[in-house]
Amino acid sequence: MHDAGRSAAPLMSNPRADRVKEAAKLAGRSARLKTGRFLAEGPQAVREALVAHRAAVADGRPGVVVEAYATQACLDRLPELAELADQATLRLATDEVLAAMADTVSPQGIVAVCRIQSPSLDDVLATRPKLLAVMCEVRDPGNAGTILRAADSAGADAVILTASSVDIHNPKAVRSTVGSLFHLPVVSGVDFAELSSRLRTAGITILAADGYGSQDLDALQDSSALRRLAPVSGYLAQAPADAGPRLEDPTAWLFGNEAQGLAEDELAAADYRVAVPVYGQAESLNVGTAATVCLYASARAQNR
Amino acid sequence: MHDAGRSAAPLMSNPRADRVKEAAKLAGRSARLKTGRFLAEGPQAVREALVAHRAAVADGRPGVVVEAYATQACLDRLPELAELADQATLRLATDEVLAAMADTVSPQGIVAVCRIQSPSLDDVLATRPKLLAVMCEVRDPGNAGTILRAADSAGADAVILTASSVDIHNPKAVRSTVGSLFHLPVVSGVDFAELSSRLRTAGITILAADGYGSQDLDALQDSSALRRLAPVSGYLAQAPADAGPRLEDPTAWLFGNEAQGLAEDELAAADYRVAVPVYGQAESLNVGTAATVCLYASARAQNR
Numbered sequence: 001m002h003d004a005g006r007s008a009a010p011l012m013s014n015p016r017a018d019r020v021k022e023a024a025k026l027a028g029r030s031a032r033l034k035t036g037r038f039l040a041e042g043p044q045a046v047r048e049a050l051v052a053h054r055a056a057v058a059d060g061r062p063g064v065v066v067e068a069y070a071t072q073a074c075l076d077r078l079p080e081l082a083e084l085a086d087q088a089t090l091r092l093a094t095d096e097v098l099a100a101m102a103d104t105v106s107p108q109g110i111v112a113v114c115r116i117q118s119p120s121l122d123d124v125l126a127t128r129p130k131l132l133a134v135m136c137e138v139r140d141p142g143n144a145g146t147i148l149r150a151a152d153s154a155g156a157d158a159v160i161l162t163a164s165s166v167d168i169h170n171p172k173a174v175r176s177t178v179g180s181l182f183h184l185p186v187v188s189g190v191d192f193a194e195l196s197s198r199l200r201t202a203g204i205t206i207l208a209a210d211g212y213g214s215q216d217l218d219a220l221q222d223s224s225a226l227r228r229l230a231p232v233s234g235y236l237a238q239a240p241a242d243a244g245p246r247l248e249d250p251t252a253w254l255f256g257n258e259a260q261g262l263a264e265d266e267l268a269a270a271d272y273r274v275a276v277p278v279y280g281q282a283e284s285l286n287v288g289t290a291a292t293v294c295l296y297a298s299a300r301a302q303n304r
Numbered sequence: 305m306h307d308a309g310r311s312a313a314p315l316m317s318n319p320r321a322d323r324v325k326e327a328a329k330l331a332g333r334s335a336r337l338k339t340g341r342f343l344a345e346g347p348q349a350v351r352e353a354l355v356a357h358r359a360a361v362a363d364g365r366p367g368v369v370v371e372a373y374a375t376q377a378c379l380d381r382l383p384e385l386a387e388l389a390d391q392a393t394l395r396l397a398t399d400e401v402l403a404a405m406a407d408t409v410s411p412q413g414i415v416a417v418c419r420i421q422s423p424s425l426d427d428v429l430a431t432r433p434k435l436l437a438v439m440c441e442v443r444d445p446g447n448a449g450t451i452l453r454a455a456d457s458a459g460a461d462a463v464i465l466t467a468s469s470v471d472i473h474n475p476k477a478v479r480s481t482v483g484s485l486f487h488l489p490v491v492s493g494v495d496f497a498e499l500s501s502r503l504r505t506a507g508i509t510i511l512a513a514d515g516y517g518s519q520d521l522d523a524l525q526d527s528s529a530l531r532r533l534a535p536v537s538g539y540l541a542q543a544p545a546d547a548g549p550r551l552e553d554p555t556a557w558l559f560g561n562e563a564q565g566l567a568e569d570e571l572a573a574a575d576y577r578v579a580v581p582v583y584g585q586a587e588s589l590n591v592g593t594a595a596t597v598c599l600y601a602s603a604r605a606q607n608r
Contacts, residue, residue: 142446150593155583183585218604225529279459279603281487289454292596299583300522 012069012093015100023069023101023113027171036116037066038169040181041107043078046070048179049112050084064182066113069093069101074109081110088112103171116169119185121160121195125202129157130250131298132204136192136266137164137257138287144168145176146288147255152180154295155303160187160195160252196269204250206270208262209294211284213273215244217297220274224248224301245272247301255291316373316397319404327373327405327417331475340420341370342473344485345411347382350374352483353416354388368486370417373397373405378413385414392416407475420473423489425464425499429506433461434554435602436508440496440570441468441561442591448472449480450592451559456484458599459607464491464499464556500573508554510574512566513598515588517577519548521601524578528552528605549576551605559595 014020025031026039040049046068053064065088072092075082082090098107124132133151138144144166151159166173168186199206224247245251254270256262267273276285276293285293318324329335330343344353350372357368369392376396379386386394402411428436437455442448448470455463470477472490503510528551549555558574560566571577580589580597589597 146590146593149586149590152584152586153580153582153589153593178590180584180586221604222529222533225526226533229526229530230534276457276600277603278457279607280456280484282453282456282484285457286450286453286482288593289450289457289596292593293600296597299581300525303583 010092012091012097015094015096017097020097020100023111026113027103029167029170032116032167032169036118037113038116038174039101039103039171040112040114040174041102041104041110041171042175043074043081043108043110044179045174045177045181046110046112047081047084048182049114050081050088052182053088054084062115063088064114064117065089066115067091068110068112069098070110071095071098077109104175117186119158119187121187121190121198124158124160124185124187125198127157128202128250129204130302131156131295132158132160132199132252133291133295134160134162134195134252134254135165136162136254136262137260138255139166140258141166141170141173142176143258143286143288144173145178145180147291148177148186149180150288150292150295152183154292154299156184156295156299158185158187160190162192162195163189192266192269199252202250204252205245205272206252206254207245207294208254208267208270208273209256209276209287209290210262210267210270210273211275211278211290213275215272215274217274217276217294220244220247221297221301228301245274247298251298253291253294253298255287255294258287314396316395316401319398319400321401324401324404327415330417331407333471333474336420336471336473340422341417342420342478343405343407343475344416344418344478345406345408345414345475346479347378347385347412347414348483349478349481349485350414350416351385351388352486353418354385354392356486357392358388366419367392368418368421369393370419371395372414372416373402374414375399375402381413408479421490423462423491425491425494425502428462428464428489428491429502431461432554433508434606435460435599436462436464436503436556437595437599438464438466438499438556438558439469440466440558440566441564442559443470444562445470445474445477446480447562447590447592448477449482449484451595452481452490453484454592454596454599456487458596458603460488460599460603462489462491464494466496466499467493496570496573503556506554508556509549509576510556510558511549511598512558512571512574512577513560513580513591513594514566514571514574514577515579515582515594517579519576519578521578521580521598524548524551525601525605532605549578551602555602557595557598557602559591559598562591 032038049065057063067089069091133156148159276290336342353369371393373395437460452463580594
């Protein structure tokens with residue numbers, strides 16, 4: 001039934017139409033700020049946007065997708081997208097229209113204009129989060145995407161970006177999150193001093209991922225594993241009174257700039273500085289790799 | 305003294321010189337195959353190449369760097385590069401010459417023509433490796449670089465690429481390894497059937513990183529932590545006879561294609577299929593993220 005409905009809808013074929021130009025403008029920050037919208041490109045990102053949209057509408061929250069545009073060929077290839085899009089406005093468009101809208105050379109037949117979700121720090125803290133990933137001046141869209149994706153995989157409750165970090169809604173960053181952007185709350189533009197004081201008040205341990213940190217992540221994982229796995233063992237009695245942070249406690253990880261690492265004020269605000277051990281000759285870990293290891297260490301300690 | 309020597313060397317200023325054209329051709333696979341050379345670009349990669357070169361020459365092995373080219377401005381900014389380059393041939397060149405050689409828009413003032421190191425599988429197995437990272441049809445240069453870098457950080461003994469994987473010496477892949485390419489042996493173009501049989505003969509456990517695997521990486525880490533941390537605990541007695549692989553044993557991890565994952569024959573050749581748990585809504589892990597978590601789990605089990 002809805003198939004017949006869709007094929008009766010007019011095909012968008014004019015790449016110079018206002019609606020097409022407006023979507024294309026979302027590649028720029030000023031248009032995103034002005035409209036509160038951004039563009040998701042390609043089947044994977046649009047699928048996750050549509051799933052998030054459905055859940056939001058079912059919950060009585062504002063929808064995520066304003067309008068999705070797809071070629072008939074794409075819908076024939078991926079009919080589940082047409083199913084998912086029932087509640088959103090899906091319009092058929094030509095390849096030329098999609099190419100004119102998209103930042104990528106080939107958006108693979110589908111894009112969606114989405115509403116920027118902007119939860120506040122208050123919203124996030126009200127959920128009593130156990131695991132947060134904070135990006136402090138992370139500038140590379142690819143790194144930001146990797147960290148957001150790792151946070152999603154590790155089951156983090158939210159991702160927070162300080163004001164000087166990359167705009168997570170720019171097309172390259174959106175692509176590099178591969179749909180994870182729609183899976184968990186992302187708070188942007190946060191002032192760091194405000195953030196650290198709020199985290200402290202909420203009783204959340206702040207851990208700085210820092211190659212020069214005095215706490216060794218492996219040692220913390222060992223302590224945590226012992227508490228969890230061998231609570232009756234005599235080994236625990238050997239632990240010093242302050243053996244460092246407990247990974248199973250509510251935690252916010254701070255991840256720093258790819259070139260400079262965390263700044264002095266960011267390091268100073270942390271309860272502990274934690275180093276991921278480097279076993280080989282690598283000088284340091286890429287921030288995305290370090291974030292993956294840190295977030296998974298916390299997830300393991302908290303979830304099992 | 306050597307400063308005086310270098311400033312007396314002729315400045316290369318002709319971007320159309322044969323030597324410049326030959327370096328530029330190394331962006332293509334056929335020139336790399338023909339010459340056995342590749343190009344490292346930028347201070348970080350060239351620094352690691354020069355360090356590896358020095359170590360090789362000191363060991364009586366063939367050098368790594370054939371010739372390095374830098375601008376005077378780059379050497380003024382990073383004088384340690386001039387120090388490191390003593391044993392290699394360092395030539396001064398103009399920005400135009402470097403731009404004509406390099407694949408990147410801005411090679412940041414320094415490039416090096418390097419010899420492709422091609423250790424054999426025999427060479428690697430003769431070192432009795434404890435940890436190997438195997439890329440099976442990993443096609444994206446960025447993913448290959450992330451995996452190589454994670455292998456370096458985790459202290460893996462070597463990285464192996466099967467014949468259908470990306471060429472790790474292509475400019476984008478070299479860049480994405482950020483110097484780790486010079487830190488550990490990389491065996492390329494390996495036939496998978498041959499590889500799996502050789503690994504088996506060498507007594508190395510083959511673990512397939514597979515989202516559908518029946519072994520849970522967290523459970524394996526728990527077992528390993530218990531053996532290591534609480535050997536006298538009664539908890540070990542509860543472990544079933546075949547509790548899966550022991551992460552502390554010599555291990556080769558198989559990482560598959562980014563879209564399809566590991567192929568049937570690759571999965572069949574593995575002793576166990578191991579899944580990295582996904583705690584959030586992410587559909588699956590990026591192969592680079594999964595490799596990081598797997599290699600670090602092994603490193604932790606083997607090194608502490």
